[in-house]
Amino acid sequence: MQTILTLNLIGNKIASAGVQHLANAFLQNRILTTINISCSDIDETGAKYLASVLQCNTTISTLILQYNRIGDEGVQHLAAALLKNTTLTTLSLEHNKIGNEGIQHLANALQKNNVRLFFIDLYVLHINDLLQTLTTLNLRWNDISDIGTQEIANALKHNTVHLFVYQ
Template sequence: MYCFIQTLTALNLGHNGIGDIRAQHLGNALQNNKTLTILNLSFTQIRAVGAQHLAMALRNNTTLTTLVLRNNSIGDIGAQHLAYALRNNMTLTALNLAITKIGDFGAHYLADALQYNTTLARLDLSNNKIGDVGAHHLADALQYNTTLTSLDLSNNKIACVGKKQLADALRNNKTLTTLSLWDQRLR
């Protein structure tokens, strides 16, 4: 796969049973890839270990701008690995982590990364388990982040307290143009 990837700019591997082992091979191939800009790994059975391998690739990769991990069970630990990579990654502009079982701890790690990252413009965290604590951390990050333009927190567990904290953060944030909070049911 390594040689094949060297000519592609977009790769959609969604709905394939990639899992953590193949994610490791994919991560190894991405480390030195100079052409791929879009990678869709939706519905690929990747968990925290696979996210860790992809995160290691993000630390070195200088071309990937969009990563879609929608509907994979990476959880808070996978989010932590990706967050560490985001702190120093200078090319990723869109990250889709919808339906990945991320809760407040994962949101905390990602919020911390947003305070340092200077390229990520779109972050989709919809359909996860983020509550008021996670919203609080993301609200803090929005006060410092100057690149995020779209944040989707739809269908999480954010109640009035978390929504208010996010609204208050928008007073100081001049770059966020889209914030989605629809269907916040307490689960």
């Protein structure tokens, strides 16, 4: 029997009810390393289920949640999970409904996280401390204002590692 390391469920519209079932399975799994459930109609509740997985699971290193409906409350749950998680290195939240409050929750958690994320993909406004250690930043398909662009530029002045920026 082969071992599944990557689960790709892009575009399956499983919503939060489906995520609840997946989360129960993920809590039992000690092999899966990559989960991509983009374009799956996941909201705050689904993010809460996934956060409960991140608090306990020690093998998931990549979580891709692009093009869903996760907002500030969902990111708050994910950020709280990052305080306990030591294995997640990639988190992609591109094209969700995350505002300044969600970004602040995430930035606060990342400043305290035992293992910093090496790749984060999201709409970012207030990220000065976060950008000091990031190596990859993807801001495609977001509505970053002139103010947001200025904040990113200011934060990049203090970046101490080589940063690859997607355009």
